[in-house]
Amino acid sequence: MTQAIASAGRGTRLTPSAKRTRRITRPLQYIALAAYVVFLGFPLLFLLITAFKTPQELQSPNPAFLPQQPNLDNFFAAIEKANLIQAAGNSLFVAVLTTVIVTVISLPAAYALARFRTMLRGIATGWILLSQVFPFILIIIPLFLVLKQIGLINNLFGLVLVYTVWSLPFALWMLQGYVSGVPIELEEAGSMDGASRIRVLRSIVLPLLAPGLVATSLFTFISSWNEFFFALVLIQDPSLQTLPLTLARFVGAEGQVQLGQLAAASLLATIPSLVFFALIQRRLTSGLTSGAVKG
Amino acid sequence: MTTEATRAMVSERETRAPKPPKTPRRKSLGNIGRGGREAWLLVLPALIPVVLFSVYPLVQGILLGFTDAKAGLGQVVTFNGVDNYVKLLGNELFWNSFRIGLIWAFGVTILQFFAALGLALLLNLDIKFRWLARTLALVPWAMPPVIIAIMWRLMLNPTYGPINGFLRAIGLPGDTNWLGDFSTALPAVIVVGVWAGMPQTTITLLAGLQNVSADLHEAAAIDGANALQRFWHITLPALRPVIVAITTLDLIWNFNSFALVYVLTAGGPGGQTMLPMLFAYNEAFRYGNFGYAAAMGNVMVVVIAAFLFFYLRSQARSRLS
Missing domain, CATH: 1.10.3720.10 (MetI-like)
Structure with a gap:
């Protein structure tokens, strides 16, 4: 709430007509934001899900979206094999x-x-x-x-x-x-x-x-x-x-069966980058924008 | 890593603005600020390896493009002038790959620019779930290109992939082999390229947006300008240097990119996604024609440089007028 007040000052004072248009644009903005979140986030989610599926699930003609018996087999298999x-x-x-x-x-x-x-x-x-x-x-x-x-x-x-x-x-x-x-x-x-x-x-x-x-x-x-x-x-x-x-x-060499292991291996290999990224994320964005926030 | 380049480029432009006089302060430093020699001494350990293993090879590489160098021991290398380029002119496969490379580079850069601008505008608003979109927009940065490619191979997998799954669920034919089909391979690869490059472009544009004067916006709003007018007449002109810098860099990076498409399709099907870099890589390390491959590299540099020259010049001109 305080955030909302703070940022309203950042843009412009709202006139009544601006408020009216805002009632129309807000939902559109959220729809757009949702689209971005899906586009950017879904592939990551899917990689994560795939890593926990069994080979049988991966091969089934009508795969369920979520893993039915989540387990770490793919991770162990990937470590051994690859x-x-x-x-x-x-x-x-x-x-x-x-x-x-x-x-x-x-x-x-x-x-x-x-x-x-x-x-x-x-x-x-x-x-x-x-x-x-x-x-x-x-x-x-x-x-x-x-x-x-x-x-x-x-x-x-x-x-x-x-x-x-x-x-x-x-x-x-x-x-x-x-x-x-x-x-x-x-x-x-x-x-x-x-x-x-x-x-x-x-x-x-x-x-x-x-x-x-x-x-x-x-x-x-x-x-x-x-x-x-x-x-x-x-x-x-x-x-x-x-x-x-x-x-x-x-x-x-991937076959349908190996997709799970491939996903697991990919996840394991991304961990160091993600940890690093979590560590410096704030610095990354704030460093880039620091010159901007003068007032 | 990449934003640094953007920042370097943007700040290069900005430093042309008048600088505060700094000389007196430097003088007062006495023993600290004296030496050019001292500076060289400190820089030398960094300079030597860079010159030996990147400047020298680069010059060598450019020269190699004018020779008939081949892989293998004891090969005699002779200069053959423009023979490579004459041969290249008639090499339809190369020009085809060049055309694909241009479609890829421009396609990714333009789509990414609009997608990132939209996202940056949203992130600049006070809006719920902003943190989520912002975090997600940064994640591709942390992922190795090889893994981004693997992830999208899963997404685009004809039987298991969720994209076809979704199409089947809503009753459309869901058996397209996105990466294996002649007509869909290049567009699919471009989408992945857009995804992979979102962070740099979005963050750079967002930083630019936050630099746009709020006072101007307020004044315009009081004068009765609506949001669209304000965007067009205030935001966009103010954002222009940032836009030019990031689209330029994106274009260069995309034209020279390799790992993503190498893992996604390896240039297939039937060369439909054979970017120039992949083509040159094959020429050099699969067929061993080092000189010929370097010549391709030279052609790529010339084309990119020419394009950048005209693009940056037109931007500089319209900024002056």
Whole structure:
């Protein structure tokens, strides 16, 4: 109720005629909202439901919408069959290592970009935008050849290298934004009180930067965890496959019977992303809109 | 990850606005603000890998498009000038895939823009269940494209899928093989593309909407403008830079997208959903024609760049006039 009052002030004062049109538009708005909720949410719901159905239910000509005997069999079967544990281990290894390297490298660089404002800043932004335009096919072929020469094809470290390089520009960009958000006066005050340069960075800048650092590293983690194309080209050995690769291969062999396992495996593979997303959801939206809510 | 690019793009435009003078403060920093050399030293660990493993390969990739490079050891690579492009001109399959790629990219971008604008407008209202729609609109972001594709394969499954189930329930023929039929495969894939890209577009537009001045709206309302007029004359012009930025990025991303369609249809049936990226991937890693595939990549870049040039220029012009 209070919300309603607060936001009525945001838009416009309602004249009587506006109230009348509102009585017509409100229901339409709710219908539209419902349509969006169904379009966006139903596929997710259906994936969830499918994961709990038995093969018999999946094969039946008139499948019931809800699972009749919900159980976790699909999850166990998927884990066994699709080699999910190993793939998850590979994904985890690659994503964690990438995140650590990217964070360690980009932190000083982001500081430099934010505080020194050299031409590097423009170059970094330019590269971020430019690298979006080029199709990956142009990069992957030479990269494939180079990595082959140094023996990093079919090697998780090769994948880490590629992911590091491709996450860096974004991580840098994000982080330098957070660095800019730390008032430089604090640093000045610190050094005026006689703290050394390192001390200023460690005891003043770093603690203030912590939330931004977390968000950036989570972003890096998730983009490595989800990546498919580079992994498809660079990893051939089944025992080195990452989760998206394993799942994509699982698709090819799907019969009606396996749909449940496929859904279960997909759900399991999405969990880390969803957890991450739940963690930073507020930051994500508020960060994007923070400039907006001035008054 | 992707919003960052949008934000970079939007803020690039905004930073052209006059900046407050900052120089004096920087001077006062003394030992902190002095060094260009110090900056380079800090940036170097990030710069070296990026140059070695993304700038260099990219340049190499562009050059590769002018050679006859093939997969396999001990192949002699020679420059063959424009041979690849002459050959491409006559390659009907490639142009067909190119046409499909354009339909896909424009289809997804345009539909997604309208869907996301509608949703953003709703989310900008004070309306019950807003949190639900908002959360759902963000979820695709958290999902790997491979899993989005798997999920929609379930949805579109001819026998088990709920879409056909629903059609049967209301008495329509519910046996369409959405992803396997020549006429429905591309539209079906486009719908999935729209679903997958909703978060970035919606959030960006919503952020833009919240930037639209409420005072202007109020003034217009007092002057008797109805909601539609206010939307047309106040909201839309104010939203314009954001719209241009997000549709541009969406178009690029869609044109270069791979994983979603690779898992959904792998380009089938009969090449009906063979996006240029899939086509080039097959050419390179299935048939081993590296040089030829890189040439396709070059053509894609040129077309996208040309389109962006005209689109952004026309937008810049109409903004000035």
